[in-house]
Amino acid sequence: MSIGRYERMLARRELRRSRSVAVSVALALLALGAVYVGIEGVLAAVQRPALLVAPADAPRAWSAGEPLVLGVAGGALLLGVALVIAALTPGRRARHRVQDERSVILVDDEVLAAAVSRHVSRATGVAPGQVSTALGRRAAEVTVHPTSGHPLDPVRIEELAEAYVAAIHPVPAVRTRTRVSRRGVVAT
Amino acid sequence: MSERIPGRVSVQTRALHRVFAAVAAEQLGSPATAVSARVADDAGRLGVTVEGPAARRSDSPSLVRLGELARDAVSEKGGRIAGVVVGRVSVRITDAAVHTGRVS
Numbered sequence: 104m105s106i107g108r109y110e111r112m113l114a115r116r117e118l119r120r121s122r123s124v125a126v127s128v129a130l131a132l133l134a135l136g137a138v139y140v141g142i143e144g145v146l147a148a149v150q151r152p153a154l155l156v157a158p159a160d161a162p163r164a165w166s167a168g169e170p171l172v173l174g175v176a177g178g179a180l181l182l183g184v185a186l187v188i189a190a191l192t193p194g195r196r197a198r199h200r201v202q203d204e205r206s207v208i209l210v211d212d213e214v215l216a217a218a219v220s221r222h223v224s225r226a227t228g229v230a231p232g233q234v235s236t237a238l239g240r241r242a243a244e245v246t247v248h249p250t251s252g253h254p255l256d257p258v259r260i261e262e263l264a265e266a267y268v269a270a271i272h273p274v275p276a277v278r279t280r281t282r283v284s285r286r287g288v289v290a291t
Numbered sequence: 292m293s294e295r296i297p298g299r300v301s302v303q304t305r306a307l308h309r310v311f312a313a314v315a316a317e318q319l320g321s322p323a324t325a326v327s328a329r330v331a332d333d334a335g336r337l338g339v340t341v342e343g344p345a346a347r348r349s350d351s352p353s354l355v356r357l358g359e360l361a362r363d364a365v366s367e368k369g370g371r372i373a374g375v376v377v378g379r380v381s382v383r384i385t386d387a388a389v390h391t392g393r394v395s
Contacts, residue, residue, distance in 0.1 A: 252377065
């Protein structure tokens with residue numbers, strides 16, 4: 104049995120950043136713009152002086168290149184580009200899904216990296232502070248600083264880290280790479 | 292195969308200093324308290340520096356040879372006792388007490 108469509112959707116929601124903030128900001132700005140246009144329209148209708156630019160003068164102000172109009176147009180362009188980027192990029196969070204047949208399990212990358220470091224530390228007898236793991240979406244890099252006088256076998260560490268990550272079965276799959284530092288740490 | 296016991300064993304630098312100083316002192320013929328040792332990293336191995344006086348009898352090898360013997364002892368015996376792989380070993384003989392063997 105594998106997880107269904109609904110569970111996959113749930114996982115997807117948690118693995119990607121919500122666009123609600125960007126949408127809220129865009130809508131609030133749109134509402135402010137509409138209110139302003141409304142106010143200018145009413146002021147023009149009752150023949151009162153405009154707040155900034157009267158609707159009838161707007162085309163002339165644009166073609167004349169008035170700084171205020173150009174500034175507003177530039178701001179709108181930048182905001183538009185930012186919103187398009189926010190909409191098109193995947194907006195992934197630093198999390199991985201752990202393969203499980205019954206549940207949706209999501210693990211923060213920090214937690215996963217710490218677990219790999221702890222496992223390598225325990226299995227090799229190196230102090231926990233001497234092992235660090237940098238975890239990306241598809242790769243994990245484990246760095247081990249050996250204790251001076253206690254050489255480590257890089258191949259064994261590679262196997263340890265690889266087997267541990269394989270057992271967790273993160274989705275998307277994570278390739279491990281280990282590095283044993285040339286410099287050791289004197290008796291911790 | 293016995294089950295692996297959780298936890299880890301660590302040897303503090305102070306203990307390492309004592310071991311290497313004692314091993315070097317044995318070769319130099321000096322009391323262990325007169326010999327000092329320092330450890331540092333040597334590309335993943337343990338670098339050791341020992342410093343102390345040598346006591347030389349008339350039938351003893353030269354001071355340089357005593358230093359070499361102390362260096363070998365630090366590397367092999369000291370490494371074995373401490374359970375570490377020793378890299379670079381420096382021995383500095385700071386003083387010499389020469390016994391001629393004559394009794395007055």
